[in-house]
Amino acid sequence: MTNILETTKVVKRFGGLVAVSDLTFSIPQSSIVSIIGPNGAGKTTFFNCITGFYNIDEGDIVFNGRSVKGRSPDQIARLGISRTYQNIRLFSSMSTIENILVGMEPQLHSNWVGALFHTPKTVKEEREALLEANRLLDFVGLRGKGDDLARNLPYGDQRRLEIARALASKPKLLLLDEPTAGMNPRETAETTEFIQNLRDVLDITVLLIEHDMRVVMGISEHITVLDYGKKIAEGKPAEIQSNPQVIEAYLGRGAAASATIEVSV
C-alpha cells in the first residue's frame, strides 16, 4: 500500500519550545489514522505544519510524492489536503451554502471578466457549483438550512458544515481536528459512522485528532501517540491500548504498571 502522506523528522520550534520534534510518520492511502496524546502534545501544531499554517524548521512533509514544505496554505489546499478546526472556524456571516461554495474554490476557474459579463462558461460553472454545493448540503444532512447564516446553526450542524466545507474541495486527505468535541454520545456515534463513510464511500484518506477513545479505537486503523512533540508510540488500536508508555503519558507514572486504557467499542 502506498503512503499518501509521509513526514520525515519534522521539527517545529516556537522560540525555545520544541512543539513538534523529529516526527516521522506516514499515512497509507485510503486509511483512517488517528493522532492522540495529552493536551499540548503538539497534535494541532502538527496539523498546522501539514496545512502550511506554520513553516516547519527541519525535516520534510511529502504529500502524494510532492513536498509541501515552503508551500503556502492555498497551494497545499489545491494539492488536495483539506481540514477542519478544533474550535469551529466557519465563515460565520455567510450562509451555509456559501460556506460550501467557498470550499469549492480549488475547483473553480472563472475569473472576474466572466463574472462581470456573465460569460456562458462562468454561468455554467457557477450553476454546477451551486448544484454540487446543494448535493453536499444533503450529504451532510443540512438540507433546508442552506440559507441560514452559519453562525445561527446549532453546534452539531456547525461541525457538519465544517466537514462539508472541507469536503467541497474534493480532498484526497482530510484532516479532522477533534470532530466530536462537545458532542453527546448519540451525535458522536453518528459522526463516527459519518467519518467511516467518508473513507468507505468517497475513498478519502482521513487523519484524525481525537480525545474520545471510543471514536479513536473504533475507526482508526493506525494510531500515533504524541507527547511533548515526540512520537512515543504507534500501531494498531489494540497495541496502543496496552502500550505502557502511552498509559504513562495519559495517566502518569505509576499508573502505567496497573492500568490499561479503558475502552469499550
Place this chain on the structure above:
Amino acid sequence: MAQTANFSKAVRLGLIAGIVALSVSAIGMVQTFDVRDIITGVLTLGQLLLFSTALIAGYFSWQKGEGVAPVGAILRGLVAGLLTAVPPIALIFLTIIWPGIRNSFVNVSADLIEILTFGQTPVVGSLMLLVVMGVLGVIGAAFDLLPKRIQKPLFSGLLWTLVIGLLSEILLLILRPYTPRAVLNFLFGAKGITPITAVIIFILAVGISAWWDAQGKQAMQQRRAEMAPAKAKQLRRLNIGLGVAFVLILPVIMGTYLTEVADIVGTFILMGLGLNIVVGFAGLLDLGYVAFFAIGAYVMGLLTTQGDLGVGGLSFWAALPFSVLAATLAGIILGVPVLRMRGDYLAIVTLGFGEIIRVLVVSDLLKPYIGGAQGILQIGKPEAMGFVFVQPEHYYYLILAGCLLAVFVSWRFRDARIGRRWMALREDEDVAEAMGIRLVSTKLMAFATGAAFSGLAGAIFASRLSSIFPHSFNLLISINVLSLIIVGGLGSLPGVVVGALVLVGLPELLREFAEYRMLLYGALLIVTMLLRPEGLWPSPIRRRELHAADIDHRPDDSEDAKSMA
C-alpha cells in the same frame, strides 16, 4: 420596594439627558438650530433638539417586563424629564451669578438663555422649562404604555411631520414652479410648515400607517403571493422602470441648486461603492481612500487643463480612462506592501499612504508639475457631439452613469466567485487561505476595483469644479466615505446610497448641520453601532439553496436562484 429601587434608572437617564441638553446648548447647537423653524411659530429645530432629550429619557426610563405599574411608569418618566431640565436650569442661573461666562463659553449667549427661558425672566422661564421637560418625560414614558398598534402610527405621524417640516425649504423650492401662490402660502410659513400643514401631515401619516398595519400590508402580501410568477416578474420590472424614470427626471424636478447637492451626494456614493468593496466585501480597512480620489482628479486635471501645467491637452473622454487606470494602478501599488497586514496595521499604513499623497500634492517638490497649493485650473469639460457639460444637471447624469456602473460591477462581483472570496477573506483570512483562496490576487483585486471607482469619482469631480486644490483631498474625505458606508450598512449596496444621503446630503441641505458635521458623524456612528450595528439598510442574505425539485428536475434553471437574491 422594588419599584422605588428601580427609580435609579430614571434618575440616571434623566441626568444623562440633562447633560446632553446642557452640552448641545453650551456648544451653540441649540442656538444655531433655532433659526430653522420646523412648524412656523410652534417648533424650531433648536427646540426639538433640546426637548427631545427629555422625551427620550422619559421613553427609556422604564422597560416593559420590569413589572412596573402604569402609575410607576409615568412617575419614572416625570422624574427623568424633571431631571433633564436641571442642568440647563443650572446654566440659566450660572449666567446670572457669573456674567463673564461668555469669555469661557462663547456660545452661552443672551439668545441661548432666551431660548431656554422661553423669553421669560429666569425664574419663570426655569419653571416653564421644568414643567415642559417633565411633561415630555411623562409623554415619553406613557408612549410605551400604549399598545403596539397605536404606538407605530403615532410614531410615524410624528416622524413624517418632523421630517417634512425640516425639509420644508427644499419642498418649497421644488413645488414653487408648479404650485399656485395661495396654496404655498397656506402650506408653508415664513420658515417651516404652517401648524395646519403639520396637523394634516400628522393625521395623514397616522391614518396611512394604521391602515397599512391593520390591512394594507397583509392585503399586499396576499396579492403578491397569489400573483403568477410571470406577473410578479412583470411587476418587479415595472417598479424598477419607475424607479429609473424617477431618478432620470429628478434634476428637472429639483432645479439647479438641489441638483448640485445631488452631484455631491452622487460623488460620495460612487466613492462609497468603491470603498464598500474594499471594506464591506473584503474587510480590508482602508483609511487612505482619498488618495485614489486625488489621483483620479489630478490625472484628469493635468491631462485636460488649458493652463500652463497641462500635459497632452486631451479631452475629458480621452483622459477619463487614464484617470481610472492611474487610480487602479495606485491601488495595486498600495496593495502589494500591505498584503501581509491585517486590521489595525493595515488601517495605519493606508492612513499614511493617504497622507503621503496629500503631502506630495502640496509639496514644493512637485509644484512645477502639479501646481502645489495653487492647484490646477481650467480643467476640461466633457463634450459630446458639440454639447458641452456645464450645468450641474449635465454632471448629474454623468455621475449617475458612474454610480450605475459601480453598482452593476459591485453586484456582479458580489454574487460571483470573487465576491465569495472577498467575504471569506473578511470572515477569516487564515481559513480562507486554507480553503485554497489565493490571498494576493484576491486582495489586490479588491484594492484595484475600489481604487478604480474612487479614481472615476475624482476625475468627474475635477471636471465638474473645473479646478482642484490640494485641500479638497484631506483625510476627512476618507473618514466621510468610511462613515457613510458604516452607517448605511457595511457590504450593502442600497446602504451606501442611504448612508450618503444621510451623512452627505443632509448637512448640505440643512446648512446649520454643516458646522456640527463631525459631531453628528460621531454621534450617528455611536448610535448606529449601539442600536443597529448592521447599518441602516443591511444587505439581505442571499438565498441560494435549491429545493429538491430544482436539483432533480430543473438543473438548468438557475434563474430562480438569481431572482431570489
